[in-house]
Amino acid sequence: MTIRVATPAAPLVALRGIGKAFANGVAALDGFDLDLREGEFLTLLGPSGCGKSTALRLIAGLAEPSGGRIDWRDENAAQAIGFVFQEPTLLPWSDVFANVHLPLRLAGVARETAAPRVREALAKVGLADFESALPRELSGGMKMRAAIARALVTRPRLLLMDEPFAALDEVTRFRLNDDLLALKRELGTTIVFVTHSVYESVYLSTRIIALAARGGAVVDEIEIDAHVARDEEFRASAEFARLCRRASAALRGAAGERL
Ligand SMILES: Nc1ncnc2c1ncn2[C@@H]1O[C@H](COP(=O)(O)OP(=O)(O)O)[C@@H](O)[C@H]1O
Numbered sequence: 404m405t406i407r408v409a410t411p412a413a414p415l416v417a418l419r420g421i422g423k424a425f426a427n428g429v430a431a432l433d434g435f436d437l438d439l440r441e442g443e444f445l446t447l448l449g450p451s452g453c454g455k456s457t458a459l460r461l462i463a464g465l466a467e468p469s470g471g472r473i474d475w476r477d478e479n480a481a482q483a484i485g486f487v488f489q490e491p492t493l494l495p496w497s498d499v500f501a502n503v504h505l506p507l508r509l510a511g512v513a514r515e516t517a518a519p520r521v522r523e524a525l526a527k528v529g530l531a532d533f534e535s536a537l538p539r540e541l542s543g544g545m546k547m548r549a550a551i552a553r554a555l556v557t558r559p560r561l562l563l564m565d566e567p568f569a570a571l572d573e574v575t576r577f578r579l580n581d582d583l584l585a586l587k588r589e590l591g592t593t594i595v596f597v598t599h600s601v602y603e604s605v606y607l608s609t610r611i612i613a614l615a616a617r618g619g620a621v622v623d624e625i626e627i628d629a630h631v632a633r634d635e636e637f638r639a640s641a642e643f644a645r646l647c648r649r650a651s652a653a654l655r656g657a658a659g660e661r662l
């Protein structure tokens with residue numbers, strides 16, 4: 404049975420009529436609207452160049468929109484954002500502990516004070532035994548785990564992830580997908596995820612927004628029941644196949660004549 408809430412809570416953040424034009428004349432987004440719901444796993448799915456990274460950067464406050472409004476339900480949420488990029492972007496000369504400490508260090512939290520939180524974040528991503536390792540000693544999957552720990556160490560309410568697993572092999576990617584879902588269950592963090600993998604988007608998300616090739620127009624919006632367990636049974640199910648077909652069709656339609 405599905406229980407529908409009569410008056411949904413105000414969105415965590417609402418983007419209204421967002422435009423983002425660059426100096427070279429490219430309009431990455433034009434009239435982009437998004438209501439982000441607390442607790443959801445939202446994926447932005449779309450062809451390369453459609454404005455996904457731009458949307459994340461605007462939500463993170465790393466860039467300013469050239470038009471429209473971004474309304475936060477409360478300012479604390481706007482300050483509590485973690486960001487994971489496609490590249491782990493670890494400092495190569497710093498060990499894992501120092502890399503994960505970095506956001507707290509920048510906020511003025513000394514190493515000794517931060518240590519319990521750094522170690523907690525490392526334990527959550529399965530890197531408890533690697534705090535003294537240097538990035539070059541880690542596998543690709545472990546580097547990404549360290550980047551996720553660094554994003555979680557500030558205990559963000561919102562985690563923005565820009566194609567975080569795109570460079571990983573499939574086995575590692577599946578492991579990280581499962582571990583990310585477990586982390587989300589444990590922490591209750593709202594996640595906005597960017598991928599161009601249809602399968603990954605369906606496996607992870609409670610909602611997928613498929614974007615057009617240009618300007619951020621929404622070509623399809625797919626809701627996926629949050630109560631469905633995300634496991635191998637789901638991956639093998641007829642429902643999973645149906646959702647993937649729909650997301651694929653949206654992506655093909657979005658890419659249009661550019662394919
Ligand atoms: N700093 C920038 N200056 C000029 N154009 C940019 C800049 N950043 C992104 N773009 C352009 O904006 C469009 C959307 O980019 P992006 O948000 O990175 O897309 P996606 O992440 O979906 O691949 C692309 O055409 C890209 O070339």
Ligand SMILES: [Mg+2]
Pocket residue numbers: 455456457565
């Ligand atoms: Mg991008």
